[in-house]
Amino acid sequence: MNSTHLSKRLSQVYDFVVSYAAKPCRLADIGTDHAYLPCALALEGEVTFAVAGDVAAGPLASAKEEVSSQGLEDKISVRLGDGLTVVEASDRINTVTICGMGGRLMRDILEAGVGRLEVEHTLVLQANVGNYALRTWLDEAGYEILDEAVMQEGKHFYEVIACVERPGKVASLSDKERLMGPKQLQKQGEAFRLMWADEAQALRYVQASLQQAKQPNLERLQEIQQQLTYIEEELGK
Ligand SMILES: C[S@@+](CC[C@H](N)C(=O)[O-])C[C@H]1O[C@@H](n2cnc3c(N)ncnc32)[C@H](O)[C@@H]1O
Known part of the structure; x- marks a missing residue:
């Protein structure tokens, strides 16, 4: 470059x-x-x-x-x-x-x-x-x-x-728009979908490790679950 x-x-x-x-x-x-x-x-x-x-x-x-x-x-x-x-x-x-x-x-x-x-x-x-x-x-x-x-x-x-x-x-963005981007949610490009499929996999991995902890971080688990819900809603379209 x-x-x-x-x-x-x-x-x-x-x-x-x-x-x-x-x-x-x-x-x-x-x-x-x-x-x-x-x-x-x-x-x-x-x-x-x-x-x-x-x-x-x-x-x-x-x-x-x-x-x-x-x-x-x-x-x-x-x-x-x-x-x-x-x-x-x-x-x-x-x-x-x-x-x-x-x-x-x-x-x-x-x-x-x-x-x-x-x-x-x-x-x-x-x-x-x-x-x-x-x-x-x-x-x-x-x-x-x-x-x-x-x-x-x-x-x-x-x-x-x-x-x-x-x-x-x-302020006017929803929580999902802040995470995934208001314009990207409209465009739904190929790289966007690949990126969020990758991110979902990483989040599920973290979720599984947190669930195995003796004292799971409930706040972080809730945050991950919310993000996974947003991603699944979009990738399911
Ligand atoms: C990874 S390089 C990115 C270079 C270029 N912007 C690009 O995207 O290819 C990050 C640069 O940001 C500089 N940097 C980090 N913190 C900074 C700050 N608070 N103010 C100014 N420059 C900073 C670093 O010294 C480094 O040169």
Whole structure:
């Protein structure tokens, strides 16, 4: 993978930025690592300015090297820092991408930093795990989910969520929608069904081990049973 050949996962994020970001797009890519995504978008003229942020020095050095080798120093500012602290009001960032982290960490980064963004900003998010916690936060913080995708790369399934801030919007997702995704439930794509069949198998395994414990964790068992019910309802369609 590089800035001209993105992985299938990052290509989906790229497509959602092109489809849903406000124009002109001023992007912050948080946890940028090699900065392939902002470089790819800048090379095609899809962003006019980007902040590529990372909390660790090694990834930051890779990002600087990539930006420089692509001749994009005038369009992409590479910055070291935690989450959205790298964004200044004067950057006028209207779009944020966060990919390849856990959903809870992404939620914490957003909760701490969305005040630094332009109003009605777009988020394109790809959490490796923890999408339920992430969607719950988005719903309660006034975001509308515009689109979602599931894709498979090797053994791994990835979900990508595109959403926009709607100030004043009240929470509207059901528990099942927070777990499985409101747009994905409508689309019922092949990767979505395969992912949830895999997840059901993993949940049944955990359920069986918890049931054998001397003092079963009843709360977790109830949660697993609820999730299995949602999955079975959908896969049975
Ligand atoms: C697995 S890489 C993902 C890289 C790229 N976004 C992608 O999806 O291919 C995760 C990156 O997030 C960075 N990271 C982790 N926590 C962070 C935080 N709180 N703020 C900024 N970057 C963070 C890590 O240093 C690492 O470079």
